[in-house]
Amino acid sequence: MATNRTETWLRKLKENGYRLTASRKAVMEVITSSQFVLSPLQVYELARKRYQKLGLVTVYRTIDKLVELNLIQRVHQPSGCQGFVPASMGHQHLLICTECGIVSYFSGENESINPLVKNVENSSGYSIKSHWFQLFGICSDCQIPQKTDSTI
Amino acid sequence: MATNRTETWLRKLKENGYRLTASRKAVMEVITSSQFVLSPLQVYELARKRYQKLGLVTVYRTIDKLVELNLIQRVHQPSGCQGFVPASMGHQHLLICTECGIVSYFSGENESINPLVKNVENSSGYSIKSHWFQLFGICSDCQIPQKTDSTI
């Protein structure tokens, strides 16, 4: 079942002259509907449940396109950076649970980050183009000892 | 020539029961004396100028040890995360020039980041364990059009 987000994505693909194929649909639906960081291999395994003939290579190629269209983003973590999540709308930052891997977004530009960036810009002489800000922690569900595992 | 930092590193290696070898010295001196993010392969190439017999495998193994001893840290960038720089003392953040790759450090905890982290912690219910904050921009040297390239 395609979510609203998938619809949007499919439209955006079309707008950019890409074809709508079963493979792409399967890959998009998997990433769209996941709250967790997924590696290409995980995407492949999950998407094959929706479209048996899918190949891993196509997953890589589709991921490239989705990144290019700014529909998904690569997530960097201490454990590696081969994971992807849907791109947040506007500029948002990631909050990642190191227990279950669930990802949420937050923003905090004006109040805190922008002034700091300005400070650094002034004192360093750099022209600052972008920033990364990510938080790692334990989500409320994972703080309850009994419930540590998760499904995608 | 060994810098002061290299001396410190060699001492720390010794303290932790590791042997001081020509290979390790070469690797450490290269990373210590570079202002730039270096990949294992780059470290290998540079360190071989100091110690011809060095093997790439030893570079990987030495990097592991240096990370473990908290003497170097992995740097995450949009282009990938196989680079390393000396670990900053205390908790600092990275400012990376996307033109020449030079890395510098800044701090900005109390004034801005801590309150934001607290906010997110309260509103999300997460127990936040760590954060990443990195800035990307163009350093003052690279802002002068004539001088864009760099050497390591």
Next chain:
DNA sequence: TTTTATGCAAAGTATTTGCACGGGA
């Protein structure tokens, strides 16, 4: 002398490319 560290070769992973076929538009 003892034991760690090294370098080489080989084995794993992860990702990309070449190419003929299949399926969207």
Next chain:
DNA sequence: TCCCGTGCAAATACTTTGCATAAAA
């Protein structure tokens, strides 16, 4: 029909492991 997209196989990184030798302590 036309041509993009696909899957397979192979190629290419990148990194780790096994093992006999070299070298630090």
